[in-house]
Amino acid sequence: MGRIEIRRNILEANETLACRNREFFKANGVLVVNVMAAPGAGKTSTILKTIEVLKDRYACAVIEGDMASRIDADVMAERGIPVEQINTGNMCHLDANMIMQASGKFTFDTPTILFIENVGNLVCPSEFSLGEDLNIVIASTTEGHDKPYKYPSIYLRADAVLINKTDLLEAMEFDRKMFCDGVAAVKPMPPMFEISCRTGTGLDGWAQWLSAECERKFAQSRGKVAGR
Amino acid sequence: MGRIEIRRNILEANETLACRNREFFKANGVLVVNVMAAPGAGKTSTILKTIEVLKDRYACAVIEGDMASRIDADVMAERGIPVEQINTGNMCHLDANMIMQASGKFTFDTPTILFIENVGNLVCPSEFSLGEDLNIVIASTTEGHDKPYKYPSIYLRADAVLINKTDLLEAMEFDRKMFCDGVAAVKPMPPMFEISCRTGTGLDGWAQWLSAECERKFAQSRGKVAGR
16 A cells, blocks of 8 residues: 555545534534644634634634643633643644544533634644634744745635734734735635734734624524524 | 554654665765754744854755745855755655755765755654754744643754744743743753844854864764774
8 A cells, every 4th residue: 555545545534534523513503713823823822812802702612732731721721711632642733533532522502613723733734624614824923924835735725814923023024915925826815814912903803704704604503403 | 554553664664764864974974954943933044044154164055845935945045055945745844765865966075064954843854864963943932932842752853952033032921941841851951052043143152062063973974984
């Protein structure tokens, strides 16, 4: 069995489980947001700040993915956010099976946004569906404007792109046009939001877009239930 | 054949090729420095600045690893540095076979430091030997002080750790002690250098350490040749 075939088998097996996750989430009224970014781009901060804005309207929960440690899960738990930590060991991404195990531990008794913080990695998470509704990629001004050119596959999956740490945009000489051209070279331009988790800039616009996505999903779910 | 066995086979095949690379580099008087970091931590800048300091003493060459683009190779070539670009496609790391192909394109007629800039990734590159003499991990203050806890495997391989972007250390509230404790939890503390590629701070100390490593390696090579 060749390496390419093994790879295909692994991805196909994952896809089957991702479909089951998708059905489970739909049946339970859960909108799933898969958050992908390089290490240190601000995944945890963005999820925290987004939940702060949306928590009065929606129930929120988080799955944290890291090779090791419970640092991020502890931060969420301190704020009273329902959270499950996945430690992947030497695995470089989350997969559908891990999400199936972790999501079974929550009680979803009201429409919920489930944020999945993937392992910090701009390569491998792009290949593994988790059963998510939305894939979000967070770039940060401190990592530079050339990343879409160097890591195109993660941007190819992005339903929305967030540029974080915009309070440092000028100091970092972050070239917004070069960044956007790089994303646009990969796919039709997705919605893009410039935010700063430190100052709070831009978070409302992003949360508003996410709310609209939630409304659409939850309306669909209600429609389906009503139509039965 | 199970997934673990497949994984072991891939790693063993890579190790065999890495040994061949090691022999090739030894025979040609090449010291190989494998540079690993998250996307945007400053791998290219650090390699450039290090070569600026060392170029009068040693010949230097670079292999650039990226999923896509020739951005970094073009920067090196503009400065007159011998460079080969590897585009890995959807692969998340460099492997020994890629290095074998690329290093065969250089002419090493004098003792040389070959810098390999690995794909920006704190997970996968840690598993694949390339035939290198030294593994260097670059952290940056902007990505936070918790990374050794979350990505221990890359720190386990580090022969030296560089903390880059120290001009932003205070603004980022980077906790040096927490970072160092995280590295020390993984392995006996390797040499650590605080640098800023932007201001030039700390580069001399790091280059001095690297020079000493070079002298040791090149003296060993000469000793072996003389002893034949």
